[in-house]
Amino acid sequence: xxxxxxxxxxxxxxxxxxxxxxxxxxxxxxxxxxxxxxxxxxxxxxxxxxxxxxxxxxxxxxxxxxxxxxxxxxxxxxxxxxxxxxxxxxxxxxxxxxxxxxxxxxxxxxxxxxxxxxxxxxxxxxxxxxxxxxxxxxxxxxxxxxxxxxxxxxxxxxxxxxxxxxxxxxxxxxxxxxxxxxxxxxxxxxxxxxxxxxxxxxxxxxxxxxxxxxxxxxxxxxxxxxxxxxxxxxxxxxxxxxxxxxxxxxxxxxxxxxxxxxxxxxxxxxxxxxxxxxxxxxxxxxxxxxxxxxxxxxxxxxxxxxxxxxxxxxxxxxxxxxxxxxxxxxxxxxxxxxxxxxxxxxxxxxxxxxxxxxxxxxxxxxxxxxxxxxxxxxxxxxxxxxxxxxxxxxxxxxxxxxxxxxxxxxxxxxxxxxxxxxxxxxxxxxxxxxxxxxxx
Ligand SMILES: [Zn+2]
Ligand SMILES: [Zn+2]
Ligand SMILES: [Zn+2]
Ligand SMILES: [Zn+2]
Numbered sequence: 169x170x171x172x173x174x175x176x177x178x179x180x181x182x183x184x185x186x187x188x189x190x191x192x193x194x195x196x197x198x199x200x201x202x203x204x205x206x207x208x209x210x211x212x213x214x215x216x217x218x219x220x221x222x223x224x225x226x227x228x229x230x231x232x233x234x235x236x237x238x239x240x241x242x243x244x245x246x247x248x249x250x251x252x253x254x255x256x257x258x259x260x261x262x263x264x265x266x267x268x269x270x271x272x273x274x275x276x277x278x279x280x281x282x283x284x285x286x287x288x289x290x291x292x293x294x295x296x297x298x299x300x301x302x303x304x305x306x307x308x309x310x311x312x313x314x315x316x317x318x319x320x321x322x323x324x325x326x327x328x329x330x331x332x333x334x335x336x337x338x339x340x341x342x343x344x345x346x347x348x349x350x351x352x353x354x355x356x357x358x359x360x361x362x363x364x365x366x367x368x369x370x371x372x373x374x375x376x377x378x379x380x381x382x383x384x385x386x387x388x389x390x391x392x393x394x395x396x397x398x399x400x401x402x403x404x405x406x407x408x409x410x411x412x413x414x415x416x417x418x419x420x421x422x423x424x425x426x427x428x429x430x431x432x433x434x435x436x437x438x439x440x441x442x443x444x445x446x447x448x449x450x451x452x453x454x455x456x457x458x459x460x461x462x463x464x465x466x467x468x469x470x471x472x473x474x475x476x477x478x479x480x481x482x483x484x485x486x487x488x489x490x491x492x493x494x495x496x497x498x499x500x501x502x503x504x505x506x507x508x509x510x511x512x513x514x515x516x517x518x519x520x521x522x523x524x525x526x527x528x529x530x531x532x533x534x535x536x537x538x539x540x541x542x543x544x545x546x547x548x549x550x551x552x553x554x555x556x557x558x559x560x561x562x563x564x565x566x567x568x569x570x571x572x573x574x575x576x577x578x579x580x581x582x583x584x585x586x587x588x589x590x591x592x593x594x595x596x597x598x599x600x601x602x603x604x605x606x607x608x
Contacts, residue, residue, distance in 0.1 A: 225249040225274070230270040267324040287301055300390075340573050342452070342576065344451055360442045370444055382462075384405070435450075455572060467556045488539060580601075
């Protein structure tokens, strides 16, 4: 818990540092040619790029007497910025004397507004409302990545001197990510590993993952240090469902119930650097200060069949004979095709790059009867009990998760088996949480 707090603090100061750097840049941004009667240019951008055009940016202008404390900032005016034209803000000379201004920018998709500025009791804003009584509220428990905020302070004198109102916005929301790796313990360190055959991925046999998020943040405020902290919460939890595509009723049968990585699933990818490790994109949501709870349920087909049948498909191993030295030899097939099955190495970035034809010698490849003496049978989903493993994040009685603006909340599970279901059968596994900058 201590670690988590320290990480939080480090990331927070890192973002503060970034923020003040960009402010400094703009401090140099005098433009003595600006005629304040014509209006002062208002320029908003993200750290790395211009503000995307699909966003609507609203500017909230606050002011106070130069001698007042920060808490005295009161709402003076609200202005919706144009994306295409250059925005200019007009001032009256006499207004600027002995005043300090704060310009708050809130940007959200213009097609569907996802966040808005309201009073912290959720009532509508009114001119004269105090800075400390404001809250940025989301309209839904989950939001998209495209929600930004930022503010900049300018004194009346700076504005009189023709400084542009220039603000770098940063992403208000954070994203939850889950990574599941197979690891091997080497002494005191752990090394990530490829999932090894016959298994394909850590999610083999898992047909559904339900991720339930509760105590999601509804509204955030700026605290006395101008950090963004949660203020109000959603009552309802939000459930995200991810359904890995498993091979089923397939020949070759040994692929059945393994993840079919050639069929993409939204928010689920498998790592290329470590074969079979899973990367799950969780939701984007409003910032939270040690308050978010996540319950993950992995639904899977158990490995012990309910039926009495033995899985068997006739293959080249069913067409053999013993030579004069008592060695097993394959009987010749009549199909004239070489055997090939696509393996993980036949895919790159989830796309099949192998040009070989998939072929396993089957009954039809021979003009004689198999010698195995068995009947063909392939397990279907009806042959297995459906089970599930539940994981709570955090663990019972531990501190709930934080979501930091403009950061990924990265939950990494390192498992010492090839598949999650093998861990679950013995003992539960855990996620480690860390935060990584999102760079807009
Ligand atoms: Zn056979
Ligand atoms: Zn292949
Ligand atoms: Zn064949
Ligand atoms: Zn069966």
